[in-house]
Amino acid sequence: MGLACATTGSSTSGGSTVEEVPNENTPTERPQIQFQKITAPEGFSVQLPGQPEAQRGKVSIPGGEVQTASWAINDITGVLYSISTLDYPEKVVSAHPAAAFFNEGKAGLVGKLNGTVKSEEDITLQGYPGKSLTISSDSGEVRAQNFLVGPRLYTLLVLYNPSIGAPQADQFFSSLELINPPPSISPAPKGSAAGDGGTPAGDAGTPAGDAGTPPATDAGTPATDAGTSKK
Secondary structure: OEEEEEEOOOOOOOOEEEEEEOOOOOOOOOOOOOOEEEEEOOOEEEEEOOOOOOEEEEEEEOOEEEEEEEEEEEOOOOOEEEEEEEEOOHHHHHOOOHHHHHHHHHHHHHHHHOOEEEEEEEEEEOOEEEEEEEEEEOOEEEEEEEEEEOOEEEEEEEEEOOOOOOOOHHHHHHOOEEOOOOOOOOOOOOOOOOOOOOOOOOOOOOOOOOOOOOOHHHOOOOHHHOOOOOO
16 A cells, blocks of 8 residues: 555644555455365366366277376466376386376477477376476466376376466465375386387377367467466
8 A cells, every 4th residue: 555645734733644545556466266176086186276077088099098088277367277187008008118108298288389398307196207397388388297197197287377377386286186096007028018019108199298188279278368368
């Protein structure tokens, strides 16, 4: 609040009072978004700013079939939150290291957003391997996390205007909880049928960026349409 002086009374009294008037330069506080916990039959729970409807499907690949599921929603400030799962055949997962799936997910997002990777680091969730990255693009900035849990690849994604930010992104990322997760899949021995399957995510035509985890620009909610265009 700004302070302004208003003189009252006669000139001989010299009396004055001070009243508060709004200061136009006072920054407006960003509203705190109320998150809700959703529990999916796929075996996890996460907090989102609403109750989005699940989108489920399947994709055929040379190594079998991939089951997909995704949930996406914008908050009132235009920030997009998304979580998706890809359930691969176990022989596909055993034939390739976790890094192969994370790299495919990164390549898919960078390609669809036509963006560049600002940062990335290895992370874990309840002992399972993961990758965190930030991508900048003309459509906005993206923070994403991938985790390989047994045969399932989780992708959590937040798209936002970097000039405004997404102050509750960490709340979203840290809220993911696995319910009775499966054990990690051991790599197939070299020379075995699974080990020679030749069906990494990229060769199967279903990289993480293309199957069930489209960036916001493909989900009908680009940053420029969500009221948070870059300036």
